[in-house]
Amino acid sequence: xxxxxxxxxxxxxxxxxxxxxxxxxxxxxxxxxxxxxxxxxxxxxxxxxxxxxxxxxxxxxxxxxxxxxxxxxxxxxxxxxxxxxxxxxxxxxxxxxxxxxxxxxxxxxxxxxxxxxxxxxxxxxxxxxxxxxxxxxxxxxxxxxxxxxxxxxxxxxxxxxxxxxxxxxxxxx
Amino acid sequence: xxxxxxxxxxxxxxxxxxxxxxxxxxxxxxxxxxxxxxxxxxxxxxxxxxxxxxxxxxxxxxxxxxxxxxxxxxxxxxxxxxxxxxxxxxxxxxxxxxxxxxxxxxxxxxxxxxxxxxx
Numbered sequence: 449x450x451x452x453x454x455x456x457x458x459x460x461x462x463x464x465x466x467x468x469x470x471x472x473x474x475x476x477x478x479x480x481x482x483x484x485x486x487x488x489x490x491x492x493x494x495x496x497x498x499x500x501x502x503x504x505x506x507x508x509x510x511x512x513x514x515x516x517x518x519x520x521x522x523x524x525x526x527x528x529x530x531x532x533x534x535x536x537x538x539x540x541x542x543x544x545x546x547x548x549x550x551x552x553x554x555x556x557x558x559x560x561x562x563x564x565x566x567x568x569x570x571x572x573x574x575x576x577x578x579x580x581x582x583x584x585x586x587x588x589x590x591x592x593x594x595x596x597x598x599x600x601x602x603x604x605x606x607x608x609x610x611x612x613x614x615x616x617x618x619x620x621x
Numbered sequence: 622x623x624x625x626x627x628x629x630x631x632x633x634x635x636x637x638x639x640x641x642x643x644x645x646x647x648x649x650x651x652x653x654x655x656x657x658x659x660x661x662x663x664x665x666x667x668x669x670x671x672x673x674x675x676x677x678x679x680x681x682x683x684x685x686x687x688x689x690x691x692x693x694x695x696x697x698x699x700x701x702x703x704x705x706x707x708x709x710x711x712x713x714x715x716x717x718x719x720x721x722x723x724x725x726x727x728x729x730x731x732x733x734x735x736x737x738x739x740x
Contacts, residue, residue: 449733454642467649475656479732482664486729493732551684562637581631582638611629614726 449478452494452583456486456501459578462566463505464512473508477501495585499593502575509571510569557617565615577612578602586604661733 453474460470477500485496530601566574572594580601590605591598645653 449655453657454645454650455638457645457649457653458638471649471652471656474653474658478656478660478665482733486664488729490728490732493729527719545708559637559640562634563641578638581634609630611625612634614629 449497451606452497453478455582456497458503459575460505460577462563462574465567468573469508472500473504476504494583495544495589495593498579498583498585498589499595502593502595505571505575524587558616561616561619562612565612568615569611573604573608573611574601576601577608657733659731663734664730 454489456474456477457467458471460473461467461544464470464473477497481493481497485493488496490558504514506569569577576590579593580587587598587601590601594601594604596604
């Protein structure tokens with residue numbers, strides 16, 4: 449689990465945009481895994497953990513949407529769901545290289561750009577890409593974790609890959 | 622089949638993500654460790670609660686085993702000694718009131734508690 453938890457935290461953080469919230473979600477997923485699935489075969493633990501974590505992330509997003517709507521209704525403002533926001537989210541992000549133009553920190557700039565590009569992906573594309581590429585889950589396992597079809601996973605992954613390659617083209621060595 | 626350029630891109634992505642995960646601050650890493658310890662503790666608590674009904678189940682199991690051994694013994698004199706020994710050993714584990722849940726899930730707790738070497 450120690451090998452999985454850091455990646456899990458970062459994945460949750462990319463999804464919810466807040467480290468404290470991400471830590472709560474990861475802890476909740478650990479508790480649920482330990483409480484319910486200890487009797488499952490060893491090969492199932494990592495995908496099960498990610499399935500639980502993805503469910504927690506989905507629940508969190510639903511609560512956030514509801515909270516924003518209630519807040520908007522209370523304030524009389526239009527409110528808004530970042531997922532449904534118009535335009536390219538990348539355009540609203542600061543250029544991570546802007547403050548650090550020195551060549552010595554080019555690598556740090558590339559990492560920051562990667563993380564910004566990942567955060568800007570639609571949620572399902574983002575998590576499908578991370579589960580496949582970083583966590584090494586297969587298409588079927590990713591589909592189970594995300595609660596969608598294998599075809600959807602392939603589509604999300606392909607779109608995420610295309611977007612990221614395009615966004616990060618200038619960081620190629 | 623992935624193209625060579627795609628493989629290289631994905632390799633660099635993984636490298637970047639690993640670097641980000643490796644650069645987590647000490648306070649965050651500590652909170653993660655605490656969260657894991659908390660989960661293990663909670664799982665242990667659940668196992669201890671299960672232990673409460675184990676003696677009763679064990680007693681019933683022992684009775685059943687004794688009846689089984691006693692019944693099959695005289696009727697089947699050809700039963701090899703190791704088989705009888707295994708039955709008695711199983712009866713002993715049951716009678717000990719040990720936490721069977723914990724025994725069965727030992728691999729899981731090791732994986733939860735330790736690093737990548739455990740899966």
